[in-house]
Amino acid sequence: MRVYLDNAATTPIAPEVAQAMIPYILNEFGNPSSTHFYGRQAKGVIETSRRTVAKLLHCSPSEIIFTSGGTEADNMALTTAILSLGAKRIISSSIEHHAVGHTIEALVRENGVEVVWLDVDNKGNISLEQLENYLKEPIPTMVSLMHANNEIGTLLPIKKVSELCRQYGAWFHSDTVQTMAHYAFNLQELDIDFITCAAHKFHGPKGVGFLYVNKNVKAEAFIHGGAQERGLRGGTENLYGIVGLAKALELANTDIEEHQQQVQELKSYMIAQLQERLPGVSFHGETDPAKSLYTVLNVCLPATEKSGMLLFTLDLKGVACSGGSACSSGSNKGSHVLEGIGADSSRPNARFSFSRYTTKEEIDFALEQLVSIYSK
Numbered sequence: 261m262r263v264y265l266d267n268a269a270t271t272p273i274a275p276e277v278a279q280a281m282i283p284y285i286l287n288e289f290g291n292p293s294s295t296h297f298y299g300r301q302a303k304g305v306i307e308t309s310r311r312t313v314a315k316l317l318h319c320s321p322s323e324i325i326f327t328s329g330g331t332e333a334d335n336m337a338l339t340t341a342i343l344s345l346g347a348k349r350i351i352s353s354s355i356e357h358h359a360v361g362h363t364i365e366a367l368v369r370e371n372g373v374e375v376v377w378l379d380v381d382n383k384g385n386i387s388l389e390q391l392e393n394y395l396k397e398p399i400p401t402m403v404s405l406m407h408a409n410n411e412i413g414t415l416l417p418i419k420k421v422s423e424l425c426r427q428y429g430a431w432f433h434s435d436t437v438q439t440m441a442h443y444a445f446n447l448q449e450l451d452i453d454f455i456t457c458a459a460h461k462f463h464g465p466k467g468v469g470f471l472y473v474n475k476n477v478k479a480e481a482f483i484h485g486g487a488q489e490r491g492l493r494g495g496t497e498n499l500y501g502i503v504g505l506a507k508a509l510e511l512a513n514t515d516i517e518e519h520q521q522q523v524q525e526l527k528s529y530m531i532a533q534l535q536e537r538l539p540g541v542s543f544h545g546e547t548d549p550a551k552s553l554y555t556v557l558n559v560c561l562p563a564t565e566k567s568g569m570l571l572f573t574l575d576l577k578g579v580a581c582s583g584g585s586a587c588s589s590g591s592n593k594g595s596h597v598l599e600g601i602g603a604d605s606s607r608p609n610a611r612f613s614f615s616r617y618t619t620k621e622e623i624d625f626a627l628e629q630l631v632s633i634y635s636k
Contacts, residue, residue: 262578263622267461268410268438268556268613269582273504274463280507281465284500292497293488302499309506313470316513319447325471325489326502330437330458331359333471334404336482336493337433337454338363340473341402342371344480345431349374351394352404355384355411355600360404360435374399382601383546384414388424395428406435407455411597411611412545413556415439422452431477437461437469438553441512442520453477457509459501463615464508468501523614524554530612530623531557537631538562544603558611560603566633567608574610577629582611 264272284305290298292306307321314321327333338360341347350364354377368375376394378386386405395401403425408415418434425432433454436445441462445455454477458469473479479492486494512519528549534541544558566573571583583595598609612626 261625263580263625265579265581265612265614265618265622265626267615267618268611270460270466271463271615272617273460273465274508274511276511277464277504277508281500281504284503288499292499293486306497306499306502309502312506312510316509317445317447317472318449319472320475322490323447323472323475325473325492326497326505327469327471327493328467328498329460329469330357330435330456333454333456333458333469334359334433334435335363336471337456337473338367338402338404339482340454340477340479341431341433342367342373344478345400345402347373347400347402347431349376349399349401350404351376351378351391351401351430353378353380353386353600355380355409355597356404356406357410357435357437358596360406361596364404378405380600382603383551384409384412384544384597384601385546385551386416388417388420391421392424392428395424395430401428401430402433403430404433404435406437407439408553408556409545409597410438410556411595412558412601413553414545415551415553418452419450422450426451438556441509442516442553442555444513444516447472457505459505459508462508462512463617465501465504468498468505470505519616520554523616523618524549526614526618526620526623527554527557529620530627533623533627534559534630537627538634544598544601544609555615556611556613558609561608561610561630562634563607564634570608570633571610573633574626574629577632579626579629581613581626583609 290302292303310321310324313324352364364375367373378390380386405416407418422432431453436455437458440457453474455472460466481492483493488494540562542560544560546552
């Protein structure tokens with residue numbers, strides 16, 4: 261048996277999504293920028309998909325800019341704030357995804373902007389009081405804080421941060437890659453400037469995502485070379501990827517509350533079983549369902565001389581999970597997120613992440629394999 265518990269890295273594509281994409285892979289091949297029948301047909305499909313996404317998020321279709329994924333969308337938001345909006349400072353945290361953290365570091369080097377790294381507690385929470393104190397300073401500011409941490413699952417009180425940013429006139433970007441399609445978004449109620457999406461995190465195709473750009477933001481082109489995507493992102497659109505994204509988002513939103521309950525039950529079950537069967541186990545980040553992403557569980561395992569081979573051994577035993585972000589695989593460095601929250605580096609960790617297709621039988625199998633490593 262093999263089980264896949266690394267859904268925070270990527271998810272299997274839903275059969276309905278694949279079926280929706282096939283006609284645009286095999287037959288509907290027109291370039292959306294062409295003015296003939298084939299081009300107009302392709303362009304119409306993209307705009308229908310854009311309207312589908314916008315309706316689900318309660319925003320205007322013109323506010324949805326399709327990208328190659330979450331990383332590009334994060335880059336686009338941060339760069340726009342500095343080069344188009346005139347932000348002189350970025351406020352963020354040390355446990356953001358590298359798509360944000362590394363982009364900020366590049367903007368500091370290349371444009372001389374100031375950066376403030378907020379403190380985080382041992383669960384990965386920021387201090388709203390500290391954020392407000394910085395926002396009181398009269399500096400044009402972009403705040404960039406992720407909605408849910410991809411490694412430890414801690415949720416940001418996104419509405420409260422949004423309200424603080426509006427109160428003090430700051431722009432607000434949130435990396436919502438891990439929460440898009442896992443929570444309902446109403447952008448009529450959430451006053452925010454930028455949010456991001458990667459379709460492969462919710463059973464859509466890889467290589468496609470979007471950036472939401474609030475209509476009040478006057479952005480300039482991020483990728484030059486064409487007038488596609490409202491003139492902000494040149495280049496021929498990923499037609500079948502966009503179709504797949506819209507279908508996957510639509511599927512997720514049809515039963516989002518049922519999906520939340522189903523997956524949260526699996527996560528809670530795994531927590532309880534680990535506490536019962538592995539004395540000394542603890543968890544990184546928040547585990548309270550009100551404060552934690554229900555698809556992610558980061559386990560701080562008991563110390564063992566097998567630490568260095570633990571994930572490899574689990575893989576050999578048929579369990580796919582990770583020690584952190586898949587985007588950092590191949591790196592010799594440890595997790596910057598665990599370092600940022602002051603986690604005990606002498607103990608091994610494993611991130612198990614779940615999807616709508618995860619079953620209790622798979623959780624039981626993973627638990628058996630993990631316990632067997634410690635029993636030998």
